[in-house]
Amino acid sequence: MGIATKHCLHSPHIIHPSNTFNDRNENLDLIQATKANREDLVTSIINSDPSQTFKADSQGRTALHWATEYGYSRIAHHILSVQSRDRVTCDSGTSAVSLLDAQDERGQTALHVACNMRRENLASLYISLKTSVNISDRSGNTALHRAVRMNLETIALMLCELGADVNAVNELLWTPLHEAARTGNENIMAELIRRGSKLDAMTQNSMTPFLTAFFYYKIASRGSAYLNLESVWKTLIDAGCKLSQTDGHWTPLTAALACDSSFIAALLLFNGCHVDKSGRWGRGILQDAFSCSEPMIVKLLVLLGYIPTPDDLSHCCKQIPMYSRVFTRLRGFGSSLHKDRQEVVRWLRERREAPPSLGEWCRVSIRAAMNSASGDRPILANFKFLPIPVKLQKFLAMSDFTHYLVDG
Template sequence: MLVDQSKSLKMGIAAKQCLHTSDFLYLDHTFHDGSDDLDLIQATQANREDLVTSILNSDPSQRFKADSQGRTALHWATENGYSRIAHLILSVQTRSQGTSDTGTLAKDCLLLLLDAQDERGQTALHVACNMRREDLASLYISLKASVNVSDHSGNTALHRAVRMNQETIALMLCELGADVNAVNELLWTPLHEAARTGNESIMAELIRRGSKLDAMTHNKMTPFLTAFFYYKIASRGSAYSNLESVWKTLVEAGCKLSQTDGHWTPLTAALSCDSSFIAAILLFNGCRVDKSGRWGRGILQDAFSCSEPMIVKLLVLLGYIPTPDEVSHCSKQIPMYSRVFTRLRGLGSSLHRDRQEVVRWLRERREAPPSLGECCRVSIRAAMNSATEDRSILANFKFLPIPVKLQQFLAMSDFTHYLVDG
């Protein structure tokens, strides 16, 4: 707190020296002079470089004037993409008044200008990121604009850069110390924004710098479930094409495997998107086996209708106990998958035959309860899931003081034995 007060006092003194007058007030990095004479702002909005140059030569302090929205000329130049005017505003030499340290004064004035916030709390860097002005954003970053200033919604420049899919700017901000775990008023982190856009390069950098993989928003969405939500609502023109890759990145980085928002878990989300690949990864890595799927029905039915048949077997081997009604429901679903459908699904597809085989296998399992070994496997994997706080258990099997064969059994290395022959 003392550091902040000292900084504010120093910046306030610098502002007064920069402005050469006591008529300007410094408050939250926003400047107001109480008059309607905002010539520099009007010249900037009109993109009149000649007028801007003339005004700055006669009165450099006009750089710090703000309009009724709390915006300086730099805000407006940034929003409109007037790069030349922005450079003119930033390059004005500050006149020194009785100070021996002109360089320090000029630097303080420049930082005041860069960090001035409008009525929404946005700095010029926020505006540059919002409007995808990468040239200006990189300029402000290079001039040491504060990278962790939050607007009134809690968004930092990193939030905005990631949301607008500006990869270069996001990486620059990270390199200069932007807080990768900053949260806005809705508790979104930059990683949530990266999951929303599906930018794997930004995700990898945020994760490398310690971004929290399981941070939850105000409505309890993790980055994993954020990717799922925006995949589901994506329009055809902005298809979210790399969902499985994003999910795989999060799982391999060590996100929780079963964290729920009250409606969805990673497993039910994967099944909803027909992603057998991710569902299998989650199950192999040790996620908890959900007892119910969508609309309160058993998850086995979702797995049967949405995924490869082998996911049904994997669920059962990992502890899911199907009811007779569920097996009957799966059997009734088979005629829905006609030969025409299976042919369209892919050359040589055996989906129809595999589903029939899975139903037969489920009926046999009803007659032959799981072995003691399978029961022990389910219990041990559940205990390991709890010990790792719901993260991947695969790397931990080798540390168990048991024979390699048993390690492989617990890791489901024998699962291919249960696969239906193609």
């Protein structure tokens, strides 16, 4: 009777099959021996009948699939040793494909399984043996999709180095970059972007990587908090993603406001994103900005072309009492939130009395034209190339915006 080895204990989430059976069972095959973690029998069977390495069970799985599933590294090495010999033939007698490329009924290779089960040692072994890295399973997922989804950074980087398609799409049109945005792994994102990943690829639900990060941030549980959302967003903006691409419900700007991210909202606005006329629930986006972000975002919206309505002003006035002195003290010692919001309301009233200057209208028009010419991509770095005086370049780039922060 066999005894379970330490290889059975690799994952606490898997119930390994019993490795106790009658050794005199003449019908025992390679898959059974592998599941039972009987290294001695695996070696014996391979030596007597190497073609069994290609034998598949009812799930289309070979012994290598099962060795990978359970993390039996030594058995996987024994099975793969057959590949160093003369080519083995399948039961049909035809020339066999690489064992590493054999797919089960779900289309998964051993590398897919290694990534799914977080078997990094086996995944790196298969990659080093030059397995085909762009094979898709039945759902269209490549090994790179699975490695990124499981946050296997080293494996993902190895796959990229070996030529994995960074723009491969699965049946839901997810790319590896969508998966990286979902997990928030900035190192993987940076490598995918460096290798030409499409920043604005859209899923079946019309979500870009930017909005994918937003969605998974919003649904993340307290125990798995998505702590680096702003950093992920900044990575995408700096790389040149579209600034106003919508899924029909959200834009990057409204998503940033919904997450109280004044930094990203300001970055989007400075870089030339479209200034939406409406926010959530059909109300003006200025109302969302006043409720969810720093007061300066409200001023920035107005200076970039948003015209406040009477409803906007009324909403802002009603919001002021919500920010009591107790609340502002909870924000931290010396917080000026309450005072700043009062100042913004006063500034909005003044703006309603005095129309924008011709210079401001020209700035809005020129920035909109630059946004269109850039394909809705960041324009902040482009102002210095304009054949105009530096003072005008700074004016268009909103370098004078600090003048409005306090004084109005």
